[in-house]
Amino acid sequence: xxxxxxxxxxxxxxxxxxxxxxxxxxxxxxxxxxxxxxxxxxxxxxxxxxxxxxxxxxxxxxxxxxxxxxxxxxxxxxxxxxxxxxxxxxxxxxxxxxxxxxxxxxxxxxxxxxxxxxxxxxxxxxxxxxxxxxxxxxxxxxxxxxxxxxxxxxxxxxxxxxxxxxxxxxxxxxxxxxxxxxxxxxx
Amino acid sequence: xxxxxxxxxxxxxxxxxxxxxxxxxxxxxxxxxxxxxxxxxxxxxxxxxxxxxxxxxxxxxxxxxxxxxxxxxxxxxxxxxxxxxxxxxxxxxxxxxxxxxxxxxxxxxxxxxxxxxxxxxxxxxxxxxxxxxxxxxxxxxxxxxxxxxxxxxxxxxxxxxxxxxxxxxxxxxxxxxxxxxxxxxxx
Numbered sequence: 001x002x003x004x005x006x007x008x009x010x011x012x013x014x015x016x017x018x019x020x021x022x023x024x025x026x027x028x029x030x031x032x033x034x035x036x037x038x039x040x041x042x043x044x045x046x047x048x049x050x051x052x053x054x055x056x057x058x059x060x061x062x063x064x065x066x067x068x069x070x071x072x073x074x075x076x077x078x079x080x081x082x083x084x085x086x087x088x089x090x091x092x093x094x095x096x097x098x099x100x101x102x103x104x105x106x107x108x109x110x111x112x113x114x115x116x117x118x119x120x121x122x123x124x125x126x127x128x129x130x131x132x133x134x135x136x137x138x139x140x141x142x143x144x145x146x147x148x149x150x151x152x153x154x155x156x157x158x159x160x161x162x163x164x165x166x167x168x169x170x171x172x173x174x175x176x177x178x179x180x181x182x183x184x185x186x187x
Numbered sequence: 188x189x190x191x192x193x194x195x196x197x198x199x200x201x202x203x204x205x206x207x208x209x210x211x212x213x214x215x216x217x218x219x220x221x222x223x224x225x226x227x228x229x230x231x232x233x234x235x236x237x238x239x240x241x242x243x244x245x246x247x248x249x250x251x252x253x254x255x256x257x258x259x260x261x262x263x264x265x266x267x268x269x270x271x272x273x274x275x276x277x278x279x280x281x282x283x284x285x286x287x288x289x290x291x292x293x294x295x296x297x298x299x300x301x302x303x304x305x306x307x308x309x310x311x312x313x314x315x316x317x318x319x320x321x322x323x324x325x326x327x328x329x330x331x332x333x334x335x336x337x338x339x340x341x342x343x344x345x346x347x348x349x350x351x352x353x354x355x356x357x358x359x360x361x362x363x364x365x366x367x368x369x370x371x372x373x374x
Contacts, residue, residue: 030229030246041228042217051298051362052351058304059217059350106294106366107309111238117245122294122367154369163246164239175238179293180309182341 006097008112008172009069012087014038018133020087025169028116028162032063033092039063060161061121066110067091067157068101078151079134079144088137089130091157093168098176102157107179109163113172117164124159126152193284195299195359196256199274201225205320207274212356215303215349219250220279226250247348248308253297254278254344255288265338266321266331275324276317278344280355285363289344294366296350300359304351311346313339 012020013036027034031041043060045052052058067086072094076084086094095101108120131148138144199207200223214221218228230247232239239245254273259281263271273281282288295307318335325331 052304056351059306059348061306061350102369106292117239119246119248123369125367161246163248164243180312182289182310 006095006174006176008093008168008170008174009096010086010091010094011168011170012090012092012094014087014090014092018088018090018130019085020090020092022087025167026092028168029165030162032060032162033168036064036092038065038092062124062159063161064092064118065090065124065157065159066093066095066101066118066120068098069094069096070099071102071155071157075148075152075155079141079147081134081138081141084134088133095174102155104158104176105179109177109179110160110174111177112166112168112174114169115164115166116168117162118160119163121159121161124156125149126156193282193361193363195280195355195357195361196283197273197278197281198355198357199277199279199281201274201277201279205275205277205317206272207277207279209274212354213279215355216352217349219247219349220355223251223279225252225279249311249346250348251279251305252277252311252344252346253280253282253288253305253307255285256281256283257286258289258342258344262335262339262342266328266334268321268325268328271321275320282361289342291345291363292366296364296366297347297361298364299353299355299361301356302351302353303355304349305347306350308346308348311343312336313343 011023011026013023014020032039040060042057045054045056048054072084104120106120106122110118126149128145128149131145134148135144198210198213200210201207203224219226227247229244232241232243235241259271291307293307293309297305313336315332315336318332321335322331
């Protein structure tokens with residue numbers, strides 16, 4: 001009998017442009033995945049986000065991007081592709097055994113077997129950059145650049161930041177801890 | 188006609204023991220409120236928290252403690268006190284105009300008029316430390332040490348960390364931004 005185990009299916013680093021590169025393990029420190037383009041304790045806003053102007057320096061809560069194997073399979077099915085390699089999207093961490101990864105609430109914590117801890121910042125909105133890369137891989141498919149963000153809208157995964165550093169390895173199991181909620185009134 | 192404005196009612200720094208000290212403005216950097224005991228980019232876990240052992244170094248998401256004026260008034264009423272000074276609790280930031288502050292979801296952002304940005308980590312569970320200090324102020328009240336955490340259970344406010352540094356001043360207005368949610372499926 002098979003039991004579903006939540007585990008690390010793939011690890012990818014993206015130095016600059018897509019695609020990312022698959023690796024077997026990643027050094028994780030307070031700034032993120034060492035060697036990835038999103039590494040850093042702070043980042044500058046790429047566009048105006050009320051009330052902050054473009055270029056404002058903010059804490060980098062988008063150090064790591066996460067996808068689920070099951071959600072990538074569903075996006076592939078919607079686009080009539082045999083599969084989607086997470087490196088095509090620049091996804092740092094591909095998990096299995098947690099099919100509705102994208103639905104995890106901000107503040108959820110992921111505890112990995114080897115000691116690394118990540119905190120979910122929130123939803124990673126799909127964009128035409130990844131769609132554009134898919135289009136170059138499948139030039140005979142029509143409008144993949146724009147169809148990708150539509151097909152991936154509720155399945156694109158999350159961004160997260162490092163709570164506990166360490167080394168993250170392929171195949172590690174992990175558990176999820178929900179954000180702390182407010183108890184019901186005793187008044 | 189009065190209009191409710193969400194604003195900063197009090198600012199307090201606690202160097203070591205309770206009570207904190209009221210100040211008119213606070214320097215806020217990536218590590219928290221400069222001069223407060225909870226200042227720091229990381230902290231060591233004070234007790235075992237599955238799967239981490241006591242002493243594990245984690246990102247400090249409890250840099251700043253927040254309470255609402257309205258919730259403090261309700262706690263005071265439950266304890267038959269005329270009022271509660273936030274400095275008695277070591278609360279760094281007292282807000283008004285947001286009566287259900289404690290209900291804000293983890294990941295919510297607070298944008299202050301002067302440019303400082305905070306992110307809600309989560310609920311700040313009330314403890315007997317603050318209750319014990321209240322007891323020293325009102326020695327004739329029975330069992331205040333233990334009655335405080337019970338009276339404050341759903342009103343104790345939040346802990347948060349700095350997303351955008353700057354200077355925070357008494358009387359500033361602020362706005363709240365909800366965490367990014369996942370869009371409804373278009374499939």
